[in-house]
Amino acid sequence: MSETRKHKALPKAQILIEALPWLTRHNGKTVVIKFGGNAMVDEELKAAFAQDVVFLHHAGLRPVVVHGGGPQINAAFEKHGIVSEFKAGLRVTTEEAMDVVRMVLAGQVQRELVGLLNQHGPLAVGLTGEDAHTITATKHRPEIDGELVDIGRVGEITEIDTGAIEALLADGRIPVVSSIARSQDDGHVYNVNADTAAAALAAALGAETLMVLTDVEGLYEDWPNSDEVISRLTASQLEKLLPELSAGMVPKMEGCLHAVRGGVQTARVIDGRVQHSILLEIFTNDGIGTMVVPDEQEGDSE
DSSP: OOHHHHHHHHHHHHHHHHTHHHHHHHTTOEEEEEEOGGGGTOHHHHHHHHHHHHHHHHTTOEEEEEEOOHHHHHHHHHHHTOOOOEETTEEOBOHHHHHHHHHHIIIIIHHHHHHHHGGGSSOEEEEETTGGGOEEEEEOOOEETTEEOOOBSBEEEEEEOOHHHHHHHHTTOEEEEESEEEESSSSOEEEOOHHHHHHHHHHHHTOSEEEEEESSSSEESSTTTOOOEEOEEEHHHHHHHGGGSOTTHHHHHHHHHHHHHTTOSEEEEEETTSTTHHHHHHHSSSOOSEEEEOGGGTTSOO
């Protein structure tokens, strides 16, 4: 081999070696990834996401993917002539609308994601929260102006059963979970917020990490005055910030808080618009996005 060729290959080896401590640290650990935002609709980002998840799997981690499908649901509603109405930041979901939501999440978004992952081997298996009682919910009634409001088939998670997911992971598969829940009390199904579902699953699975893909760089220090991203904060620091956050970030950051308070080691909000952001976050020294850690880790270094 000529000297030049040797040198050209060297940086690749150095990149692989940089990942070594992280490979050792994360080996055998479960990581729950909430798939959403731009990464869900951009073809290149979708393909890169699938590659990242398969890479994690082959690197010895146990990835679990949870997804919603806001843009796809909006398009389907338009097609079916259903008017979207939001109350307290949540989509009002009638019985008719719920049928469409279920069809889109389980029959379209999940199928596509499973297909992308399975281009790399017989890996992904799709399920919804209804399967094997994975996610159980009751009716969520938000409070608006001091009154509880009925927003239809929107659920609040009451119970998680990880049996089916654990069995798939033990079999070397990648579970892909749609954020629909079975009802605890009336035999119907509920639409649940995918950020909340991912956080609840991460806590129940005893995951090492929860990663939430978003369309921003992370949690901003002083938005809109500054675009400086907070790279790390503790659960208590995050709790103080929650009332100031924009509506879209609240379920994501509440999810992160719930996860670390529920035993997950780190919860991260990362920019899904960056190709391979998951690999950058897990296997390099300069992760991207915002990481939330439990309070007792405050003095520790990453």
